[in-house]
Amino acid sequence: xxxxFKEIEPKWQAWWEKQGTYHAKDPxxxxxxxxxxxxxxxxxxxxGLHVGHPRSYTAIDIISRKRRMQGxxxxxxxxxxxxxxxxxxxxxxxxxxxxxxxxxxVANFTxxxxxxxxxxxxxxxxxxxxxxxxxxxxxxxxKFFDSWFDEKMQKARPMAELVVPKEVEDRGADAVxxxxxxxxxxxxxxxxxxxxxxxxIGLANEEAAGGVCDRCGGPVEKREKExxxxxxxxxxxxxxxxxxxxxxxxxxxxxxxxxIGRSEGALIDFVIAxxxxxxxxxxxxxxxxxxxxxxxxxxxxxxxxxTLFGATYMVLAPEHPLVAEWLESGAIKNVKEVKAYQTKAxxxxxxxxxxxxxxxxxxxxxxxxxxxxxxxxxxxxIADYVLSGYGTGAIMAVPAHDERDFEFAKKFKLPIxxxxxxxxxxxxxxxxxxxxxxLQGEFRVKADCWVGEGIATNSEFLDGLETSKAIEKMIVWLxxxxxxxxxxxxxxxxxxxxxxxxxxxxxxxxHCDHCGWVPIDESELPLLLPEVKAxxxxxxxxSPLATIKDWVKAxxxxxxxxxxxxxxxxxxxxxxxxxxxxxxxxxxxDHFASDFALKYWMPVDLYNGGMEHTTLHLLYSRFWYKVLxxxxxxxxxxxxxxxxxxxxxxxxxxxxxxxMSKSKGNVVNPDEMVEKFGADVFRTYEMxxxxxxxxxxxxxxDIQGVRRFLDKVWAVGQANLEHQASKTDGKxxxxxxxxxxxxxxxxxxxxxHQTIKKVGEDIDGLHFNTAVSQLMILTNELQGKALxxxxxxxxxxxxxxxxxxxxxxxxxxxxxxxxIHLEAWPEYDETKLVVESVTVAxxxxxxxxxxxxxxxxxxxxxxQPAAEQExxxxxxxDGQKVKKVIYVKNKIINFIV
RNA sequence: GGGCCAGUGGCGGAAUGGUAUACGCAACGGACUUAAAAUCCGUGGCCGCAAGGCGUGUGGGUUCAACUCCCACCUGGCCCACCA
Numbered sequence: 001x002x003x004x005f006k007e008i009e010p011k012w013q014a015w016w017e018k019q020g021t022y023h024a025k026d027p028x029x030x031x032x033x034x035x036x037x038x039x040x041x042x043x044x045x046x047x048g049l050h051v052g053h054p055r056s057y058t059a060i061d062i063i064s065r066k067r068r069m070q071g072x073x074x075x076x077x078x079x080x081x082x083x084x085x086x087x088x089x090x091x092x093x094x095x096x097x098x099x100x101x102x103x104x105x106v107a108n109f110t111x112x113x114x115x116x117x118x119x120x121x122x123x124x125x126x127x128x129x130x131x132x133x134x135x136x137x138x139x140x141x142x143k144f145f146d147s148w149f150d151e152k153m154q155k156a157r158p159m160a161e162l163v164v165p166k167e168v169e170d171r172g173a174d175a176v177x178x179x180x181x182x183x184x185x186x187x188x189x190x191x192x193x194x195x196x197x198x199x200x201i202g203l204a205n206e207e208a209a210g211g212v213c214d215r216c217g218g219p220v221e222k223r224e225k226e227x228x229x230x231x232x233x234x235x236x237x238x239x240x241x242x243x244x245x246x247x248x249x250x251x252x253x254x255x256x257x258x259x260i261g262r263s264e265g266a267l268i269d270f271v272i273a274x275x276x277x278x279x280x281x282x283x284x285x286x287x288x289x290x291x292x293x294x295x296x297x298x299x300x301x302x303x304x305x306x307t308l309f310g311a312t313y314m315v316l317a318p319e320h321p322l323v324a325e326w327l328e329s330g331a332i333k334n335v336k337e338v339k340a341y342q343t344k345a346x347x348x349x350x351x352x353x354x355x356x357x358x359x360x361x362x363x364x365x366x367x368x369x370x371x372x373x374x375x376x377x378x379x380x381x382i383a384d385y386v387l388s389g390y391g392t393g394a395i396m397a398v399p400a401h402d403e404r405d406f407e408f409a410k411k412f413k414l415p416i417x418x419x420x421x422x423x424x425x426x427x428x429x430x431x432x433x434x435x436x437x438x439l440q441g442e443f444r445v446k447a448d449c450w451v452g453e454g455i456a457t458n459s460e461f462l463d464g465l466e467t468s469k470a471i472e473k474m475i476v477w478l479x480x481x482x483x484x485x486x487x488x489x490x491x492x493x494x495x496x497x498x499x500x501x502x503x504x505x506x507x508x509x510x511h512c513d514h515c516g517w518v519p520i521d522e523s524e525l526p527l528l529l530p531e532v533k534a535x536x537x538x539x540x541x542x543s544p545l546a547t548i549k550d551w552v553k554a555x556x557x558x559x560x561x562x563x564x565x566x567x568x569x570x571x572x573x574x575x576x577x578x579x580x581x582x583x584x585x586x587x588x589x590d591h592f593a594s595d596f597a598l599k600y601w602m603p604v605d606l607y608n609g610g611m612e613h614t615t616l617h618l619l620y621s622r623f624w625y626k627v628l629x630x631x632x633x634x635x636x637x638x639x640x641x642x643x644x645x646x647x648x649x650x651x652x653x654x655x656x657x658x659x660m661s662k663s664k665g666n667v668v669n670p671d672e673m674v675e676k677f678g679a680d681v682f683r684t685y686e687m688x689x690x691x692x693x694x695x696x697x698x699x700x701x702d703i704q705g706v707r708r709f710l711d712k713v714w715a716v717g718q719a720n721l722e723h724q725a726s727k728t729d730g731k732x733x734x735x736x737x738x739x740x741x742x743x744x745x746x747x748x749x750x751x752x753h754q755t756i757k758k759v760g761e762d763i764d765g766l767h768f769n770t771a772v773s774q775l776m777i778l779t780n781e782l783q784g785k786a787l788x789x790x791x792x793x794x795x796x797x798x799x800x801x802x803x804x805x806x807x808x809x810x811x812x813x814x815x816x817x818x819x820i821h822l823e824a825w826p827e828y829d830e831t832k833l834v835v836e837s838v839t840v841a842x843x844x845x846x847x848x849x850x851x852x853x854x855x856x857x858x859x860x861x862x863x864q865p866a867a868e869q870e871x872x873x874x875x876x877x878d879g880q881k882v883k884k885v886i887y888v889k890n891k892i893i894n895f896i897v
Numbered sequence: 898g899g900g901c902c903a904g905u906g907g908c909g910g911a912a913u914g915g916u917a918u919a920c921g922c923a924a925c926g927g928a929c930u931u932a933a934a935a936u937c938c939g940u941g942g943c944c945g946c947a948a949g950g951c952g953u954g955u956g957g958g959u960u961c962a963a964c965u966c967c968c969a970c971c972u973g974g975c976c977c978a979c980c981a
Contacts, residue, residue: 255901315981357979383979403979490980704921708921777919843915
């Protein structure tokens with residue numbers, strides 16, 4: 001009997017909407033506990049819904065439905081992350097306003113999501129491009145601008161609480177402003193940015209990973225630009241440490257930690273000598289420290305300060321500010337060569353750097369650095385294998401102990417000194433002998449000699465624990481001598497927050513010649529995104545907003561003098577960094593959400609999203625939340641992490657296991673699937689397709705199996721409805737099964753209660769595929785059987801989260817008027833799970849030889865004789881001496897002969 | 898180069914250290930039908946007539962017992978990548 005989804009599904013979708021079945025209850029009107037389930041709100045692209053979207057939406061829908069049936073007040077909201085490039089690019093191409101494109105896409109997505117019967121609370125729908133929404137994004141930006149990071153307290157605090165040091169104050173108003181600006185959580189900085197020449201847009205490091213534009217896939221260049229930045233690096237430590245408080249998949253935590261990239265080491269000062277005494281860095285252990293010649297210091301970061309003795313040269317990133325300084329002061333002799341190299345390195349995209357890892361570099365002639373441990377003069381080079389953005393942008397090169405340095409040294413014939421014999425280092429420090437003494441004594445340093453390839457990584461010194469001990473001692477020594485200090489660095493960089501594009505939130509700042517950057521008055525929010533004639537980005541690197549003269553012209557909120565609006569917009573990540581807060585109280589006019597609502601709903605109980613967002617969105621939104629939390633905009637009872645649990649879904653691949661793509665022509669359209677099979681089959685199939693956290697290929701054949709399954713459920717439902725009716729009207733129906741007495745135990749009882757147990761546990765554990773298979777097993781068992789009326793109700797309830805329309809229909813046919821989705825989730829009866837007998841497997845020497853049916857919980861004394869008598873076993877035991885018998889109750893008995 | 902994950906029938910996939918292959922797909926045999934589709938019943942790891950043997954990527958190890966735990970490796974996928 002086929003399940004008539006075409007009539008049934010639209011009917012109930014309309015009814016749920018009218019009834020508000022899935023609306024979260026106002027916390028002031030209920031004493032219920034809350035459950036906040038969240039999926040990453042979609043970007044409404046022109047492509048429409050991908051079959052991958054419903055996989056996670058349905059999964060969290062199922063959990064939300066179960067929680068609701070378990071008595072929770074459920075918040076399962078939906079909205080649109082609608083600012084951003086694809087829409088803007090499409091708008092440019094088709095010459096339409098992006099807002100219009102967005103509205104169209106949202107309408108299409110809404111239609112598609114609604115046809116799937118997902119239990120979203122549409123009364124809380126939000127849209128990041130809605131001024132009522134981005135008003136608060138802008139408001140939050142102002143809060144970022146108006147706060148600073150207190151290192152001691154490890155938290156953001158309002159600007160008003162920043163104490164300006166006396167000596168700064170003495171230097172006047174400009175100095176104070178500069179000081180304050182240097183501390184802000186949102187600040188403007190000239191940075192080398194990743195520039196995509198095709199999209200004409202600055203990209204965050206995260207969006208330019210691999211030297212390739214995240215948007216268009218083209219190569220990325222470097223450009224210098226003043227950009228708004230958010231000081232996420234200040235939170236690096238907390239973003240790692242506070243992961244302790246949350247339940248994320250371990251791999252998610254790992255990738256966050258790796259992305260932040262914490263490393264411990266030391267900052268070491270290298271004094272720079274001009275007019276060096278020696279051309280060659282030959283051994284000169286007692287080079288006089290003539291401070292008159294030493295006019296600057298280069299700080300390097302290293303994780304291996306213990307190898308300092310082996311530092312035979314130094315390398316700066318080509319962009320290192322000191323290089324420019326030295327060029328200007330004439331300290332560098334080979335100016336032409338150095339400048340040429342700088343230009344070349346600057347033009348090179350990250351992609352080219354990656355493809356060609358051949359080391360290049362130029363020595364800075366006329367300068368030497370002094371190795372603070374050996375006191376020897378060492379050459380200074382610039383090379384693009386040193387990155388300006390990490391550490392100090394300068395390294396001490398230890399070719400004997402670092403592969404990259406080794407390669408470089410080999411190529412440019414630089415000295416390689418191996419630091420050997422860790423025990424000697426112990427002696428040096430314990431005996432308190434001077435370093436130069438150590439050099440001549442046990443501490444052997446091979447100077448100016450070539451060592452064979454491979455030795456760099458095979459040194460005894462690198463083995464075992466000695467390294468970490470040596471590092472510790474070295475740092476103690478550096479700090480004592482005041483030439484270095486312990487230092488922690490991170491790969492994480494500050495968040496580039498400006499985009500030179502149209503379709504984003506305007507940054508609510510104006511620039512005044514007198515007062516500098518000033519936020520607009522909060523009463524002027526939202527600062528509306530004005531309409532422009534052309535959305536194309538300009539070649540000058542300015543946003544199209546810059547072309548609207550009237551809009552750019554503004555008044556300084558402080559001095560009322562003429563000012564100029566910021567014309568850059570915010571990145572796509574802005575709106576998605578806090579949307580889960582707005583869901584708590586989406587219609588609030590006075591605040592982004594009331595404390596009352598936040599206290600009730602936050603934190604999110606279950607957040608699901610793709611692995612592709614674990615390093616960007618997840619990190620950004622945790623950071624954003626922490627800043628708001630620190631500033632007191634989120635009640636402290638919510639805790640300082642926004643998401644209690646984070647899980648990830650995997651992809652649905654095309655048939656054959658390759659990624660779906662238009663070019664491959666293997667894209668499955670949800671519209672067609674729902675048209676053909678209905679929403680319930682589609683949902684249930686996506687849950688059955690495989691383990692939730694693993695990629696799984698779509699199969700047009702397999703979905704048929706799920707259709708058959710729901711047809712069977714429908715048939716069981718219809719048969720039992722007739723049976724229930726016959727009890728009332730006394731007519732004989734198609735069922736040949738006798739009436740069911742509520743007191744009698746039924747042949748289906750065991751499987752039935754096993755199913756209640758397993759389905760419940762599997763939903764909670766996100767094992768949807770095995771939950772569906774268990775429902776299949778039960779449904780097969782129930783073929784042609786009449787159920788107790790209570791069991792029939794429980795059966796429909798178990799189906800309800802997976803196939804909500806079908807279940808609702810059966811429920812109403814049964815004479816109920818309320819929604820099944822508001823009914824209580826069934827509970828299993830422990831006593832019904834007890835079986836009387838079990839089959840015990842019999843092994844001889846670990847090989848399966850037979851089985852025997854025995855009463856449950858039989859002891860060895862009962863089972864062993866029975867097992868020995870089994871004919872299939874007996875022949876293996878006859879004439880053998882049984883050495884040992886292992887018996888595992890209700891499972892197995894193993895004879896060792 | 899680094900990190901993470903996976904490898905089980907023809908296919909998607911099940912298995913708290915205890916009878917490997919549940920559930921589904923495809924296949925095959927049968928029923929129903931004028932016929933097909935749909936539906937229903939049945940069969941099924943591999944070799945072998947059988948007894949039996951062999952089987953969860955490969956090789957070791959721990960154990961009475963390993964898909965499961967440990968070590969080494971192979972293959973595939975994803976992410977990151979000159980991060981000092």
